[in-house]
Amino acid sequence: MRRVVVIVAFVAAIVAVVVLNGRAAGSVASGSASIRLNEVARANGIDFVHQSPTLDPKVQHIAAHIAALGACVSVADVNNDNWPDLYFTSSRFGAANALYLNQKDGTFRDVAAEAGVAQLNRPGEGAGVSMGAVWGDYDNDGYEDLFVYKWGYPQLLHNLGNGKFADVTEQSGLRHWMNSNGAVWLDFDRDGLLDLYVTGYFRSDIDFWHLRTTRIMQHSWEFATNGGKNLLFKNLGNGHFADVTDSMGVGSTRWTLAAAAADFNDDGWPDLYLANDYGPEELFLNHEGKRFELARAGLEDDSKSGMAVAVGDVYNRGEHDVFVTNISEKGFLFQGNNLRLNFLKQLGRFKEVATGVVADAGWAWGAQFGDLNNDGLLDLVVANGFISADSTRDYWYAMSKIAGAQGNIFEDAKNWPPIGDASLSGYERSRVLLNRGSAGFEDVAQAAGVTDRLDGRSVAMADLFNRGVLDVVIANEKGSALVYKNESSPGHWLELKLIGTRSNRSAIGAEVTVELGAARQRQVVDGGMGFCSQNDRRLHFGLGNQRLGRVTIRWPSGTEQVLNGLTIDQLHVITEPAH
Amino acid sequence: MLVVGEARYSILGGYDRLATTLGVCLATEMLLSWWLRGRVANVASAYITGISLALLIKPQANILWPFALGAFIAIASKYVLTYRGRHLWNPSNFAIALLVLLASDSVAILSHQWGNDIRINLVIWAFGLAVAWRARVLHVTLTYVACFVVLALLRSLIVGGPLLAELAPITGPMYQLFVFFMVTDPRTTVSTRRGRMIVVAIVALVESLIRLAGDYQLALLRPFYVSPPILALAFVGPVAMVLDLRRAGRQPSGFTGDSLIGGQFRK
Numbered sequence: 146m147r148r149v150v151v152i153v154a155f156v157a158a159i160v161a162v163v164v165l166n167g168r169a170a171g172s173v174a175s176g177s178a179s180i181r182l183n184e185v186a187r188a189n190g191i192d193f194v195h196q197s198p199t200l201d202p203k204v205q206h207i208a209a210h211i212a213a214l215g216a217c218v219s220v221a222d223v224n225n226d227n228w229p230d231l232y233f234t235s236s237r238f239g240a241a242n243a244l245y246l247n248q249k250d251g252t253f254r255d256v257a258a259e260a261g262v263a264q265l266n267r268p269g270e271g272a273g274v275s276m277g278a279v280w281g282d283y284d285n286d287g288y289e290d291l292f293v294y295k296w297g298y299p300q301l302l303h304n305l306g307n308g309k310f311a312d313v314t315e316q317s318g319l320r321h322w323m324n325s326n327g328a329v330w331l332d333f334d335r336d337g338l339l340d341l342y343v344t345g346y347f348r349s350d351i352d353f354w355h356l357r358t359t360r361i362m363q364h365s366w367e368f369a370t371n372g373g374k375n376l377l378f379k380n381l382g383n384g385h386f387a388d389v390t391d392s393m394g395v396g397s398t399r400w401t402l403a404a405a406a407a408d409f410n411d412d413g414w415p416d417l418y419l420a421n422d423y424g425p426e427e428l429f430l431n432h433e434g435k436r437f438e439l440a441r442a443g444l445e446d447d448s449k450s451g452m453a454v455a456v457g458d459v460y461n462r463g464e465h466d467v468f469v470t471n472i473s474e475k476g477f478l479f480q481g482n483n484l485r486l487n488f489l490k491q492l493g494r495f496k497e498v499a500t501g502v503v504a505d506a507g508w509a510w511g512a513q514f515g516d517l518n519n520d521g522l523l524d525l526v527v528a529n530g531f532i533s534a535d536s537t538r539d540y541w542y543a544m545s546k547i548a549g550a551q552g553n554i555f556e557d558a559k560n561w562p563p564i565g566d567a568s569l570s571g572y573e574r575s576r577v578l579l580n581r582g583s584a585g586f587e588d589v590a591q592a593a594g595v596t597d598r599l600d601g602r603s604v605a606m607a608d609l610f611n612r613g614v615l616d617v618v619i620a621n622e623k624g625s626a627l628v629y630k631n632e633s634s635p636g637h638w639l640e641l642k643l644i645g646t647r648s649n650r651s652a653i654g655a656e657v658t659v660e661l662g663a664a665r666q667r668q669v670v671d672g673g674m675g676f677c678s679q680n681d682r683r684l685h686f687g688l689g690n691q692r693l694g695r696v697t698i699r700w701p702s703g704t705e706q707v708l709n710g711l712t713i714d715q716l717h718v719i720t721e722p723a724h
Numbered sequence: 725m726l727v728v729g730e731a732r733y734s735i736l737g738g739y740d741r742l743a744t745t746l747g748v749c750l751a752t753e754m755l756l757s758w759w760l761r762g763r764v765a766n767v768a769s770a771y772i773t774g775i776s777l778a779l780l781i782k783p784q785a786n787i788l789w790p791f792a793l794g795a796f797i798a799i800a801s802k803y804v805l806t807y808r809g810r811h812l813w814n815p816s817n818f819a820i821a822l823l824v825l826l827a828s829d830s831v832a833i834l835s836h837q838w839g840n841d842i843r844i845n846l847v848i849w850a851f852g853l854a855v856a857w858r859a860r861v862l863h864v865t866l867t868y869v870a871c872f873v874v875l876a877l878l879r880s881l882i883v884g885g886p887l888l889a890e891l892a893p894i895t896g897p898m899y900q901l902f903v904f905f906m907v908t909d910p911r912t913t914v915s916t917r918r919g920r921m922i923v924v925a926i927v928a929l930v931e932s933l934i935r936l937a938g939d940y941q942l943a944l945l946r947p948f949y950v951s952p953p954i955l956a957l958a959f960v961g962p963v964a965m966v967l968d969l970r971r972a973g974r975q976p977s978g979f980t981g982d983s984l985i986g987g988q989f990r991k
Contacts, residue, residue: 147760148803155800158793159822165789166827365840367733446734473784476828476950481785497786504785542938542949546889549896552840560888567941 273297345373457514528601660694
């Protein structure tokens with residue numbers, strides 16, 4: 146009899162495994178959702194298709210893996226007409242980048258060629274292929290300038306204000322060969338000039354079109370330190386930038402894929418948060434612009450494959466929380482995305498709370514926070530999928546052979562199994578994660594109308610049509626760019642465009658806290674966020690049913706400005722007070 | 725070693741995982757042994773199973789149930805899945821194989837970890853070799869490694885990929901745990917030295933067949949090639965045990981072959 150009881154318990158445990166596994170997918174909404182997104186790219190004039198780089202034949206057998214990057218989008222109001230414009234990068238020699246000017250009627254027109262920002266992917270002296278771009282007014286002349294980071298020489302393109310750009314890379318001191326997949330503008334020393342942090346992915350001595358060695362890969366899947374060195378350039382104010390990486394202590398070589406800058410510890414100085422592939426995330430705390438220090442904030446031993454950093458105040462606590470994308474693949478690997486709540490002030494660390502649909506989205510790349518239904522809570526959009534090729538062939542098994550090996554084996558690309566035409570976490574769908582506050586996040590992508598299965602890389606958000614709702618733009622690797630127009634029922638909202646005077650004119654780094662009843666939501670004007678992307682620097686706040694209270698702006702200069710009684714449902718252009 | 729490994733390489737992924745697995749393993753062992761056999765068993769075996777599960781199970785973020793249920797199933801399998809009074813599966817092997825096959829939406833197995841650092845692996849190899857030698861199962865480990873190398877060479881010739889890619893898995897941490905502490909388990913291996921070597925060679929062969937299925941993308945077998953050695957042992961081990969026990973049952977009382985005494989083999 147006792148043995149029967151044990152057998153029953155044993156079988157019950159196995160049944161419990163099956164049942165609990167069935168719940169692993171988390172909460173997925175199948176019916177209607179409060180978010181509705183319609184894809185309108187081609188209908189609205191955006192026909193951009195990304196092209197991946199070609200590489201040296203020595204790594205041809207895994208070129209599909211190495212070169213699956215570079216589809217990126219960044220948002221800026223290039224011509225100061227208060228309508229956001231879009232810049233997409235392509236990554237093959239001869240392929241053109243695209244600058245879509247907002248025509249204010251819901252359509253866009255590619256003006257990259259006439260503006261001089263199209264033909265940036267070329268071999269030879271100006272060698273390199275684009276891997277993304279960030280906008281910032283580095284010379285405070287009132288026009289957003291463009292920094293394009295590459296595998297090769299990056300380019301700084303000065304916005305002349307007449308619809309054209311001038312290449313000022315050489316005189317700026319930024320012509321450093323890098324294999325970069327990310328950059329952020331920030332004013333780390335708060336001198337009113339935008340500085341630039343450029344991340345290195347592959348080592349900077351690697352020329353992907355003239356390889357001298359195939360020993361170019363990571364030496365660890367978890368704690369690799371043989372990536373490209375990140376560089377911090379200080380803006381000297383005369384159009385020149387100086388490399389201050391070593392003196393400031395931010396030269397990580399951990400295969401950084403993305404960075405975001407914000408004041409995470411509330412000391413008034415912008416810090417740097419890095420998502421590193423094959424390694425732990427890093428938070429560099431800024432000590433009054435004099436040096437950065439790598440924080441021990443609970444990140445150092447949690448090694449995954451960080452792809453993107455999105456900063457958002459998840460539960461309206463007035464804090465900058467962090468979402469970092471990672472990899473999950475059924476049966477093979479559950480790294481899980483990280484949703485790290487910021488308890489730096491209270492506990493000196495972040496607390497990782499991702500579960501269910503937030504944790505496991507697939508092979509996740511770009512991500513952004515944004516209040517898509519104006520309910521006062523920040524939702525999440527996550528782009529997924531790595532390589533969509535032959536759907537009947539899968540590279541996961543082949544990659545798993547070397548993934549557990551000694552680092553010196555897979556550091557050499559020639560030891561990697563050929564990928565051929567296999568897929569690797571291909572045909573994954575994007576996620577739209579609706580923030581339900583204490584009830585957690587719910588995946589509403591399907592119900593919201595986001596059903597594409599392209600290899601998403603970069604996600605950016607902007608109120609593209611000036612309607613008081615955030616639209617979503619996704620750049621896809623070797624695929625068409627997508628523009629998801631937000632058709633959700635409009636709730637109340639507030640938008641702020643900040644213009645710095647003593648601070649950098651783009652107001653990048655300005656922190657805005659909006660009181661929503663008893664809660665308060667904090668956002669930062671970003672100089673690059675997510676993965677190879679940048680949101681519109683106009684900040685959008687959904688108000689839900691809450692009464693709008695005070696709006697507090699902490700400008701990068703340190704000036705604090707409090708605004709009361711702002712009219713809701715409109716864009717406010719706020720200029721930094723002189724004192 | 726666990727503490728150092730956790731501090732340096734997060735090999736456990738959190739002490740809550742270790743505490744859950746060890747706690748359930750030990751409690752289950754004590755409870756079931758007392759309830760079914762009237763005495764509380766030595767928990768050394770349950771302890772090893774708990775450590776093994778905590779190291780090898782890599783589930784979805786922030787969930788603990790695979791450790792708790794895996795631990796219970798592992799230990800309970802020793803009391804439920806028996807033949808002629810002997811359990812057939814290595815407990816952790818059974819639990820991991822079951823989780824990988826039935827809960828692949830939630831559970832993966834250790835694939836890359838411990839920093840891919842050869843220094844760490846050399847320490848484990850040295851420690852593992854010493855343990856295997858002391859437990860008199862070194863022949864099992866070495867037979868498996870030899871078979872793996874030969875079969876890797878064959879696979880490389882068959883599939884045409886780099887030889888190092890085929891050899892690479894055995895340099896990783898999962899295999900270290902497998903070759904030193906799982907495939908050698910005295911309680912779930914056959915009774916003769918030659919038999920053990922044959923069985924472990926068959927395990928390596930079945931593993932290679934699973935690997936070839938992975939190379940040739942046999943979709944039907946995809947659940948198996950996420951963890952070829954674990955599943956190969958889960959298939960081959962019990963069959964070998966049943967055959968061995970049946971053979972032993974037919975032996976005359978004067979049988980002079982190897983026998984298993986106290987968890988160690990004696991000639």
